[in-house]
Amino acid sequence: MSRTQLSIPVGLLVENVLTSGLPGEVIIECLQRRDYVRLLPLVKESAMDFDERLQTAADIGDDWEKAIRQGYEFKFLHINGLKRLLDFRFDRKVDRDYVQDELSLKHIQLTAEEIELLQSLIGRQWIVQLEETEAAEEGTTESNGKSSSCIPVRIQLKFP
Numbered sequence: 001m002s003r004t005q006l007s008i009p010v011g012l013l014v015e016n017v018l019t020s021g022l023p024g025e026v027i028i029e030c031l032q033r034r035d036y037v038r039l040l041p042l043v044k045e046s047a048m049d050f051d052e053r054l055q056t057a058a059d060i061g062d063d064w065e066k067a068i069r070q071g072y073e074f075k076f077l078h079i080n081g082l083k084r085l086l087d088f089r090f091d092r093k094v095d096r097d098y099v100q101d102e103l104s105l106k107h108i109q110l111t112a113e114e115i116e117l118l119q120s121l122i123g124r125q126w127i128v129q130l131e132e133t134e135a136a137e138e139g140t141t142e143s144n145g146k147s148s149s150c151i152p153v154r155i156q157l158k159f160p
Contacts, residue, residue, distance in 0.1 A: 003120070004072040008081045010062040011074050011121075013053040015088035019044040024068045031064070044088055077122055079103055082155065085121065090114055103157055107131065109150035118155075127158050 006014065017027045020042035030039050031054060040046045057064050066072075077085070082105065086092040090110065094100050098108040110118065110128075119128045131152040 004063050004067045004070065005075045005124075006062050006064065006067055006072050007056065007060060007075055008077060009053050010057045010060075010064050011067075011072065011077075012081065012084055012088065013048065013050065013057070014064055014067050014072065015085055016043050016045050016048050017050075018068070019088055028065050028068055071120065073121055073124055075124070077125055079105075082122065082126065086118075089121075090118070105155045108153050108155065110153055111149050112151060115151065115153060122155070125158060126155050128153050128155050 017031065017039055020027065020039050022030075022039070022042065027039065030036060031050065034051060034054070036050055039050075054064070056062070074081070074085075079100070083094050083100075086098075086105070086108070092098060092108055092110075094105070099106050115128055122128075131154050
């Protein structure tokens with residue numbers, strides 16, 4: 001079965017509303033009714049225009065409801081969209097938790113589960129690779145308050 005594919009605006013809408021911590025069906029109900037009172041105080045980016053993004057989804061046929069229920073992947077994702085995804089889904093920010101080197105992101109500390117999830121979201125275009133670092137070789141990957149179960153990775157375009 002193929003995964004639901006979302007455009008950048010709709011995928012980032014899904015990521016933003018998921019930051020609310022509310023159950024998926026509650027999120028879907030709020031978005032269907034276009035009643036955001038319950039969502040706005042809880043989401044990471046309350047200034048996002050939900051109406052505009054829902055209209056975009058309707059216009060291009062992105063199934064955001066299925067994406068919330070069953071998961072999805074991005075159709076296409078530029079570097080800035082990737083950085084926003086890392087912030088929404090994993091609370092990782094550029095220059096705090098990783099560095100950008102042109103079209104690559106380096107030194108991102110993620111758990112094995114996070115790496116698997118990230119690859120499923122961005123795998124059409126990006127590859128998540130383990131980084132060889134001294135800290136990883138020594139088994140001490142604790143940095144920025146992240147757990148020692150985190151693995152240093154880099155993300156780069158599959159076809160540069």
